Amino acid sequence: MDITELSDKIIVGDRRALARAITLVESGRADHRAQAAALMETLKTVEKQAIRVGLSGTPGVGKSTFIESFGMMLTARGLRVAVLAVDPSSARSGGSILGDKTRMERLSRDPGAFIRPSPSQSHLGGVARRTRDAVALCEAAGFDAVLIETVGVGQSETVVAEMSDIFVLLLAPAGGDELQGVKRGIMEMADLILVNKADGDLKPAATRTCSDYAGALRLLRKRPQDPEGFPKAMTVSALQEDGLARAWDEMTALVDWRRETGHFAGRRAEQARYWFQQEIRHCLLAKLETPAAKAMMQDYAERVATGEVTPTIAASEVVKHLGD
Ligand code: GDP
Secondary structure, three states, X not given: OOHHHHHHHHHOOOHHHHHHHHHHHHOOOHHHHHHHHHHHHXXXXXXXXXXXXXXXXXXXXXXXXXXXHHHHHHHHOOOOEEEEEEOOOHHHHOOOOXXXXXXXXXXXXXXXXXXXXXXXXXXXXXXXXXXXXXXHHHHHOOOOEEEEEEXXXXXXXXXXXXXXXXXXXXXXXXXXXXXXXXXXXXXXXXXXXXXXXXXXXXXXXXXXXXXXXXXXXXXXXXXXXXXXXXXXXXXXXXXXXXXXXXXXXXXXXXXXXXXXXXXXXXXXXXXXXXXXXXXXXXXXXXXXXXXXXXXXXXXXXXXXXXXXOOHHHHHHHHHHHOOO
């Protein structure tokens, strides 16, 4: 594959080239990995910047309905929208449930939108690394907004937050007074909490839930990357397409403020550091998976078991000879 040709096509917004490039970065084959790395290197100088929005919520909260309505609102304004997903469940099921085009049929037919389901990989780390590259590819292809969807089950939120400029938590109206067991760590990551389904009979509950969360957010420590009033909680109805324009206004206001104050670039720089660390971990762990390393470990494991070598010495020998 000609990487220069591929990158030229991506830069002018060729969707097929973009789809091919994402397939390339998702591939586990060594030659593909090398090509993908070369492609990402070529594209790193592209200066277009999308707003990367991480979006999390438990199943049923209305993520696909929201992304569809929100995405259509943005494309109607002439903006180009990409939807990607980090699906922690693909590790278990081998299938993907997020970023699925059948969940967003109208948006998937919209020429201003590009939807890509979560790559199926054996672990979240693999999915996340590939999605991060896919985000950069969409950005190079000139998309104005990249929405990265995930399910609220812990670890996946952290990795999505590490590839997003803004992190949005989608919640449903609570039945009782409880704060839906949202973990403090996730609350602390959120820039915007959207309480969805604020329509019909659910509206009073949505309003109550929203003010509960607004109160909870006020109790959190103030972060330097937030202007006055953020993080913020507000109600929306994805179904009735209500509050979506306001949500976008809040997101762009936050991004504008962060751009002016340097926090936007600062956060991306921090994220680059984070992914560099992750990459090192990944490369080192991959070295343990080679046949030679496995044989060496097996050999040392037996010698450790018989007491011939201590575990500490054996481990340091293995580490010393990794990659020989
Ligand atoms: P996901 O699993 O988070 O992607 O949730 P879905 O988008 O599939 O929505 C789950 C259910 O909630 C569906 O029956 C939707 O029609 C419903 N739903 C989504 N958004 C709204 C909303 O704004 N108002 C109401 N009343 N129902 C909604």
